[in-house]
């Protein structure tokens with residue numbers, strides 16, 4: 001199983017279906033021809049990606065809802081990110097999504113999508129507000145591009161920050 005760790009995290013996340021095959025091949029050592037059929041994929045979700053580094057694939061068109069807590073973004077929807085702290089989102093390049101926070105803790109928050117230089121991408125940002133139920137005013141519709149690497153609350157950028165991986 002150590003061989004599996006050599007696979008880059010990104011690739012491991014991307015090819016969950018093939019992961020079983022990879023492990024099977026790795027297990028064959030030098031002698032085998034590695035043509036196992038790898039037909040079991042029932043365990044491909046959640047089991048292999050330990051720690052806080054795993055991401056969640058989000059269906060194109062999904063509205064991603066977060067709860068703006070001063071200490072973190074807490075996932076609300078879809079169910080696959082419910083209750084997760086600063087969930088890592090895996091999106092498909094060129095597809096459209098909506099992200100934002102329909103509820104918060106009354107602190108002053110916004111949401112913005114940033115590139116790896118820390119700059120807002122394509123004007124994808126909202127005005128800060130301390131409303132607890134800001135509704136659509138804190139929702140952003142955006143196209144997933146490889147430029148986008150994280151979603152951030154500007155006033156709490158050290159705590160309220162989550163990774164976006166576009167593939």
Ligand SMILES: [Cu+2]
Nearest residue numbers: 108109153156
């Ligand atoms: Cu905030």
